[in-house]
Amino acid sequence: MKAQCKRCGKLIAADSRGCGTNGLKNHTISCLKKNAEVGDGQTILAYFVGGGSRELTTWKFDQKKIRLGLCKMILLD
DSSP: OEEEOTTTOOEEEOOTTTTTTHHHHHHHHHOTTTTOOOOTTOOEEEEEEETTEEEEEEEOOOHHHHHHHHHHHHHHO
16 A cells, blocks of 8 residues: 655555554654645634734735735834
């Protein structure tokens, strides 16, 4: 039985009777694409504190908005 890495597509032996899941675990640690970018559909939790209120919200990374904000910050500085 083989398993396929969702990040890089490599096939790894994953038979629970023979080799167990150590091969999967070891590959997960050393996978070259483990620091791949967050997918388009995935959001990140953000904790916001301000104005006497606290809230836990979702936040989605947007490269264009970040770049625009950075440019505005540089221009204002």
